[in-house]
Amino acid sequence: MRNSLKVFRNSVIFLCTLFLLNGCSSPDTNKSKNEPAEQKTSQTTDTVVLQQMQFIPAAVNAKIGDTIVWINKDLVDHDVTADSGKAFYSDTLHVGKIWKMAVTDSGSYHCSIHPTMKGKIVIK
């Protein structure tokens, strides 16, 4: 009887230990498996075309670290200027030229030459 109880107690301890080990280790295992893949696909490049006096698309959904490329395919020069402070400014973007920037934050922007042209960066 004592032996049976001892075997039962040891079995319970063993199973609990297994459960705890599994519970603690599996998320880490998944994380380490997923991390490199996420890094590979997470940094993407979005393109905004300046055409017909518009930023197309007007809103870009991006992640921190993504790159946004602006291409001026319009008849005239433009620029890309953050609405608030000096967050970013492309300088004059001549016809046919491109400008790119790594995303660090969400925010609205406009063309300071044509202030009715507006765009937006939205963090996913």
Place this chain on the structure above:
Amino acid sequence: MKIFNFFTKAALCFAVSTSFLSLSADAQKANKLTDPEIASVAVTANQIDIDYAKIAEKKSKNADVIKFAQTMAKDHQSVIDQAVALATKLGVTPKTNATTKSFLAGAAKTRAMLNSKKGKAFDKAYIDNEVAYHKAAINEVENVLVPDATNAELKSLLQSALPLFKTHLAHAEMVQKQFSK
């Protein structure tokens, strides 16, 4: 006899109405601008706004008005450059016509009016004229130049200039608000 009179009158009415219709069509055909004439109107209209902008850059002290004028001078020069490049490529020589002459006559009067004003009165007159001028230009491009243009590249250039003129109009109306207070 009555029946004969009826048919005679009906035939006469038909003849008059058809000749009126054909006259009208002929008149429309005669008024239709050719591609060299369209090129002339386009270049002239853009040059007129550059000339207004140069007056504003010289006379205004208002930062918003000066910035708007600088944009007009630069953008309209860009359109002229592209229109001239296309005309050269197509072997089209811009041809002066009644529309061009009418634009130039109106522009001379407007320049005289602008030159006679100073200070805030000048700024208001310049911006009010820019709003009216761009409205007229948009109407001309949409309803005359684009429909009349026969060359596909010329038509395309005119169509792609429309959003630019509409943006200029919105910008002018934005600046105009500060003078309506």
